[in-house]
Amino acid sequence: MASKTFRGGVHLNYHKELTNQKPLINVDASDVVIIPLKMHIGQEASPIVKKGDRVLVGQKIGDTSAFVGVPVHSSVSGEVQKIDTTLLPNGLRGLAVFIKNDGQYELDPSIKPKASLEELSSREIVDIVREAGIVGLGGATFPTHVKLCVPEGKDVDYLLVNGAECEPYLTCDHRIMLERTDELFYGIEAAARACGAEHIKICIEDNKKDCIELLAKRCGPNCEVVALETKYPQGGEKQLIKAVLNREVPSGTLPYEVGVVVINVGTAVAIAEAIQKGMPLVKRAVSVTGDIVNNPGNFIVPIGTTMDKLLDIVGGTKEPIGRIIYGGPMMGTSIHETDEPVVKGTSGILVLGRNESPLIGEPDPCIRCARCVDHCPMHLMPNMLERLVSKEELDKAKKMGLNDCIECGCCSYVCPSKRHLVQWIRVGKMELIARKKREDQKIASKAIETA
Amino acid sequence: MAEDLLIIASSPHIRAKDTVQSIMYSVAIALLPAVAAGVYFFGWYALAIVLVSIGSAVAAEVVWQKLRGQALRVSDGSAIVTGLLLAMNLPPTAPLWMAALGSAVAIIIGKQVYGGLGANPFNPALVGRVFLTASFPMLMTKWALPAGYDAIASATPLAVMKAGGTVPLTNLFFGSIPGCLGETSALALLIGGIYLLIKGHIDYRIVTGIFGSVVVLSLLMGLDPVAQLLAGGLMLGALFMATDMVTSPVTPKGRWVFGIGVGLLVMLIRNGAGMPEGVSFSILLMNAAVPLINRTTRPRIYGR
Structure with a gap:
């Protein structure tokens, strides 16, 4: 069957072979982790710890009462050094909690498995997801509980699980689908229950044949794997909905307007962790890649870990660095300093050499090529x-x-x-x-x- | 810039390879088979016309930009393409001074007075050609027979067909017919056109719109559609002039409208007007309609 797609978009050089065979590796956090209080769309969380406090892994360190907003948790155990404004990867300044990592990774006593999925109501699932600080891990960082909390009067019939990973270089979603399959299906089931979707479609670009085959075997009766043409930006929520269901989200509205909820594969796994282990979102999968990187790979990185630490882990670069991009080359943001932290929305880190992406000077006039x-x-x-x-x-x-x-x-x-x-x-x-x-x-x- | 500082820029961090320059040079390369055919059929003098025309276009652009105190941007190749296209539109007997004058007019009146690259509403080479046709009608219609034919002057195939005669299709296809320097060999033009279509430098909608409407109208009028496609300046015009990015619509639907419009006008002029051929005027007329076409054919925005 031909792969589905949308109108427009571009075919790119993908460079996925750099890391798509590299299994996910757990890595330690940096000696000091920097955890911003706003790593999501919506209201910034307020700190609920202070300088000198000892915090544990999974302990809540910031929260907000706003509906569009999520709490923030510590990814390490250690002492709070300071709470200060810092430069965030999106180029803006924001408040962050600096924690001295004691290397013990002592778990907060509140981290306990929740009830089994059958016992949980949709409201309870939404609450667990919010309390775990889960946001869209594809990079957009929209709070997931807001997506799952379908407003009165709106009916959702489809849950789309976004495994398109259409940005070049990035492969962490690819590896998650291959290696975290059990959690992925558990998280999908939980999300479908929460939003009331009857049908599930797992959407994967056709450059990831291994994922398509593996997941198709595991799909239940109300679930289907959809192969998509490899074309950027297929992972865009609106493009995905158009390609898979031929529905268009009306301008200025959210997908539930057309009966759809979309979550990323990484987000589904985070939901599973929050229910099965009670573990909030304190780690995420990150591809650290680029042609000049010595040992590119896919890593499970504690949130707040700084770029220096990751550069050490991949063994540095073969050439002087031009840009460090959090995210992919098409939509990622280039960071200013290597002491900036990995945040919830960091879907990958791309290191480009000085010749790979030179600055563009004065552009030529538009020749109306269209x-x-x-x-x-x-x-x-x-x-x-x-x-x-x-x-x-x-x-x-x-x-x-x-x-x-x-x-x-x-x-x-x-x-x-x-x-x-x-x-x-x-x-x-x-x-x-x-x-x-x-x-x-x-x-x-x-x-x-x-x- | 310090070597150890990171580069900060707004995404996207990668760009496609094509540049204005690479597109212009591709168009020039795509015209080479037709230039070769022109030289083969009409002799080395044809090459002299081409070189003078290009030289004059480039010189006119340099002089203009110097006088106006602008940054020199001849290296983008657009002047070369304009000069080359003008030469293709001249009869193989054209005096060299006429080629030089036409090119200079094309660059200055056709492009620079509007603000240079990207700002001109009309195809510059066609502005040059129409200027010459209006100023020197005799010189612009002095056709020569291709080499090997024993005659001094002859009528073009379209004039022959309009008078009720016929021209062998193979002659039309390979180009051994009287006509402008670069327009006679449909084969050579098609080779270049297909190359540009594959590279994505010309739009299939414009080309299909023109060819399609010419074929349909030919059938309705009881004319031979193949002869209509191959004769005159249609191949050159449809593949290389109507598809000029700057002077054609930017909307997908608009490019269909534009192409079909050119085809309709060509058939109207060929069969309803006093002139045997009207590709130049058809394209220029549709160029004038481009702002209107763009405004009325905007794509529907996703979700609206």
Whole structure:
């Protein structure tokens, strides 16, 4: 059967062979772990420990009362050194808990297996998932309990399990599917119960034949493995839903609007850990890879471990480093310093040499080749959006879909003039948010005046 | 930049290999079979026309950019392509000064006055050709028979067909017919066109739209569709001029509209107007419609 796909997108050089045969290896945390209090979309957690406290593995160190927000846990045992703002991998500054790792990895006494899946109600599963601090591990870091908590009146019939792993280089989801199959199916079952989905589809790009074969054998009666064409950004939630179910998520809404919940394979395994062992999300699978890396591989890394430690583990690089990218080459963020920590959304670490991704200077003029239009998986016109944003015509840009952009970067990738298309679109989106904030403030201050 | 500092940039961190320059040089390479055919059928003088035309286009671009105090960007290859295309559109008897003048007009009036690369609404080479046709109608229609034919001047196949005559299809296909320097050999043009289609440098929708509408209209009008495809400037125009990225629509649907529009106009001019051929005018007219086509054929955004 032909692999399913969506319209648009690009075929890339995948470089997956660097690590796709390398089994997941557990590694120790760095001597000091840096655990940011906001590693998710939504409200930042507030610290609930203080300098000098001894914390244990799995102990909650930060929490929030907001619905869109999750608690944060310690990945090591040791002493809290300080709570301070630090540079996060997304380039912003945020509060983080610095913990001196004592190397004992002493478990918090609260870590105990939960009830069996049959005994748990959907509400209870959602609560466990929230308390475990689980967020979308594909990189988007949307709190998983919010996804599973389907609002009244919405019916979810499909749970899509995202094993597309469409970014080049990254292979940690590939290895999870092969090596953590039992937990994967347990987590899928739990997620399906929580959101009430009757049908399950595990979606995998056809460059991972071994996963497709293995998981197809393990599928139950309401479950199916779907092979997808290897094309970026197939793992994008909206592209996945279009390819597999031929449904389109209406602009500005979430997938349950069309009866779908999508979770990443790594997230499913994290859910299993939270129920079976009671272990919150304190570790994640990370591919540390790149052609210049001496011993690239896939690792289970305690959250908060710094990049220096991982560079040591892979034995350094053959050439001077140009960029260190958290995530894949298409959507990842390049970090400033090697002392930045692995966070919940770090799906991989890609190390590129200085020649592999040189800085792009002044772009050439647009020659209207329309490659950006042809390849946009959201069917936008990035060339127009770039022009409108750079001329500060944001209202027009909004009408032409500025906020529909998923920032996959296909437009900038294919542009022969090397224009900064998605980058301009990001500027426009941020400017829209800033503008809304200014207006809200104006309204608020007016309300105070008239009161 | 210090050697030990990391590079910080907004994603994507990798870019595709194609550049403006690589695309332009590919187009130039794709035209070489047709240049070779022109030289084979019309002699070394054809090559002189090509070289003068390219030289003049490049010189005009350099002079303009120097005078305007702009950064020199002839190395992007677009002037070479314009000069080359203009030469392909000249009769093989054209005086060299005319080739030089046409190229300079193509670059300056056809491209630079609008703001240079990417900003021109009309195909520059066609602007040059139409300028020459309007200024020197006699010189622009002085056809020569291909080498080996014992005649001084002749009518083009389209003129012959319009007068009720027929031309052997094999002559049309291989190019041993009177016509412009680069337009006679359908075979040579197809080789280049297929190369560009495979590389993704020309859009299949425009090409299919033109060929498709010409075939359909030929059948409706009772004309030989194959002869209509092979004769005149259609191959050259459809594969290399209508597909010019800068002057064709950016939307997928728009490129269908554009291609079909060119085909319709070509058949209208060939069979309803005084001129035997109208590929240049058809493309220029559709170039003028591009902003309107773009505005009315925007793709439907996912989820809207």
